[in-house]
Amino acid sequence: LERQITATIQGNSISAPSGASSGKVVESKDVDKYSIPSGYDPSFIHPGWTCSSPSRSTSKSAKLIFVHVFKTAGSTFRTFFHSYGEKCGRGVSTIIQCSDLTIESLESPNPDDYWKPDCQIKKALSREKEIIVKREKLTRGHLQKHADIVIGHLPVGIHENWIDDNSGEQVVPQYVAFFREPIVKFVSGRLFVHQKKRWTFDEAVKSISVDIRSRFKAGNYYNGYKKYLSTPHQKEDAKKYKQSEEEWVRLIMRNIVDMHVIVGLVENMGESVGLIQSIIDTDEELTDDFKGLVNPNVSGSIVQNQSKLSSSKIVATLKEDKEVWNMLNEILKYEFEVYDFAVQVHKLQVKEMKKLHGKRYSFSSS
Numbered sequence: 428l429e430r431q432i433t434a435t436i437q438g439n440s441i442s443a444p445s446g447a448s449s450g451k452v453v454e455s456k457d458v459d460k461y462s463i464p465s466g467y468d469p470s471f472i473h474p475g476w477t478c479s480s481p482s483r484s485t486s487k488s489a490k491l492i493f494v495h496v497f498k499t500a501g502s503t504f505r506t507f508f509h510s511y512g513e514k515c516g517r518g519v520s521t522i523i524q525c526s527d528l529t530i531e532s533l534e535s536p537n538p539d540d541y542w543k544p545d546c547q548i549k550k551a552l553s554r555e556k557e558i559i560v561k562r563e564k565l566t567r568g569h570l571q572k573h574a575d576i577v578i579g580h581l582p583v584g585i586h587e588n589w590i591d592d593n594s595g596e597q598v599v600p601q602y603v604a605f606f607r608e609p610i611v612k613f614v615s616g617r618l619f620v621h622q623k624k625r626w627t628f629d630e631a632v633k634s635i636s637v638d639i640r641s642r643f644k645a646g647n648y649y650n651g652y653k654k655y656l657s658t659p660h661q662k663e664d665a666k667k668y669k670q671s672e673e674e675w676v677r678l679i680m681r682n683i684v685d686m687h688v689i690v691g692l693v694e695n696m697g698e699s700v701g702l703i704q705s706i707i708d709t710d711e712e713l714t715d716d717f718k719g720l721v722n723p724n725v726s727g728s729i730v731q732n733q734s735k736l737s738s739s740k741i742v743a744t745l746k747e748d749k750e751v752w753n754m755l756n757e758i759l760k761y762e763f764e765v766y767d768f769a770v771q772v773h774k775l776q777v778k779e780m781k782k783l784h785g786k787r788y789s790f791s792s793s
Contacts (some may be wrong), residue, residue, distance in 0.1 A: 441724055459678075461681060463771060464684060467775070468777040469780045473601045473706065475709060476657055477708065477709045478708055479515075479546065480713045481515060483555070486599045486661065487591070487594040488550065489600070490576070490577065490599065491585075492578070492581075492603070493578035493602075494583060494655050494688075496606070496652060499606060499693055501580075505579075507720055508521075511707070511708075512556070515713075520551040520552075520569065520570065520576070521549045521580070522579030522580070522581050524547050525546035525580060525585075526580045526581060528581065528585065528659050528716045529542075530659045533585070533587050533659050536565045538566060539568045540566060540567075541564045542565045542598075543781075544706070545564075547565060548561075549562060551574075551775060554575070559573065566720070570589060576650075583655070583656055589752050601689065601706065602687070602688045604655065604688050604704060605657060605690075605691035606652075606692055606766050606769040607766070608747075608766065611742055616743050617635050621634065631741055639755050648758050648761055650675060650762050652765050653679070656679045656682050656688075673762050683772055689702050690769050690772045691773070692773050696721050697789060697791050698734070700721050721791075733757065784793075
């Protein structure tokens with residue numbers, strides 16, 4: 428059950444943070460249930476924006492949709508994209524509470540119908556660089572009129588029936604999603620959910636250990652990607668046909684490939700950020716802004732939601748209890764399968780980016 432805790436990616440090797448793992452690489456055998464198709468194209472051209480020329484794009488109806496998976500650096504990118512919109516004249520909408528978007532909302536012929544159950548616009552920036560919305564119910568009409576970039580807790584598939592008001596065409600979506608080493612992601616999530624309790628380090632370790640034991644005893648597997656990387660239609664079918672965890676994993680993997688999702692890795696922020704810059708800052712006008720995403724300690728960094736407690740130190744402490752550690756690996760085994768697959772896709776995408784652009788869009792972490 429013991430798995431490697433991924434910290435950094437160096438070429439084709441994956442290394443672990445000190446104290447977190449034995450260093451032995453254990454690949455998930457279940458990943459082979461769905462492999463990357465031989466014809467997969469890891470290159471990206473949409474939306475092909477440059478900051479100083481807002482009209483320049485590979486498609487007039489191209490949109491960037493950043494699916495903010497819980498605890499995968501999404502809050503940092505929310506701040507970044509609003510700053511990008513202000514500098515480059517792009518409409519940016521931050522969406523919350525929308526991961527459970529209903530089919531009825533998605534298919535409604537009326538673009539002014541509110542998206543249910545409770546999708547909200549937290550903040551929206553117009554192309555004229557003005558804040559036009561703060562905390563308002565979301566409609567497809569809003570997206571059609573104002574949004575070039577959408578970021579938030581929302582599912583893939585939201586582009587269905589989305590017609591761009593400017594071009595009158597169906598939007599061309601470029602989805603982006605970040606992935607994170609499952610154990611650190613899980614611990615970070617527990618710390619965030621319970622942050623109001625102001626745990627001490629020992630209290631955090633104890634409470635998370637209790638949670639792990641409870642989940643293991645109940646057979647409650649954790650896969651935090653399901654609500655984000657599946658469409659409303661797929662969720663409905665999964666519920667109807669009582670889809671197994673293994674089937675969920677295969678579905679998510681297929682969506683990553685079929686929807687041509689740009690795969691970012693928290694553990695490889697430099698090249699992940701490079702993938703994004705290569706399609707929205709093609710002339711490299713905002714390189715310093717992108718560097719601020721990669722190196723959180725530099726002046727001007729916009730990294731958000733950093734916990735006062737170290738997730739990696741808590742992980743190392745949890746590992747000292749072999750029983751809890753094995754339980755944790757078991758309840759996260761499906762997240763590991765998704766993550767392992769995402770790493771493979773990410774490597775292909777980065778390799779292709781370097782083939783096309785050399786070192787133009789690569790950043791190193793300090």
